[in-house]
Structure formats: structure tokens, C-alpha cells
């Protein structure tokens with residue numbers, strides 16, 4: 326799903342733990358814009374995430390802790406590989422497929 330109409334919701338970012346693991350390994354290989362697209366958040370929020378995780382540092386008071394809500398899961402089949410492993414609700418592709426998204430194109 327390449328929905329570019331991502332809504333910016335700075336106070337309600339849900340970050341799957343597996344995305345954070347992926348981010349830790351790969352954040353240097355992508356632009357903030359690409360990372361934000363994958364995280365389904367705006368660039369500012371993505372930067373806050375990187376900052377909070379200690380992956381990158383940014384100046385400014387706005388890069389402080391963001392709220393983390395409990396993650397709702399679902400078992401909807403992945404739109405790419407059809408696997409039904411539970412993943413965060415509203416995530417239509419499984420995390421492995423998600424991680425491959427840019428390599429495929």
C-alpha cells in the first residue's frame with residue numbers, strides 16, 4: 326500500500342517494536358522522509374523517535390518523549406505474502422514484506 330496521504334498525528338504514534346528494531350539497523354540507509362513513510366508518521370515524529378531511541382540527536386525542545394499507546398493487533402493476511410501473523414492493526418503488510426518494500430522497487 327503506497328498511500329501518501331499519511332495523516333500527521335504527533336501525539337498518537339504507534340510504533341511496532343519490530344519497526345524500531347529495523348530502524349535501529351537501517352536508519353542510516355534512508356532519508357528521514359523515507360523512514361517517516363515507513364513509520365506511517367510525519368518527519369518530525371520520526372525524528373523524535375530517533376532522538377528518543379538515541380539513534381540520532383537533534384537540537385530543540387520538541388524532540389522530547391512522545392506518547393506510546395498500547396498497540397492493537399490484528400491477523401489480517403499480509404497483502405503481499407498472505408501470512409497471517411499478528412501485526413499492528415492498520416498495518417497491511419507483514420514486517421518482513423514491509424522491510425523489503427524499497428529493495429523491490
Ligand SMILES: [Zn+2]
Pocket residue numbers: 403404405406407408418419420421422423
Ligand atoms: Zn508479508
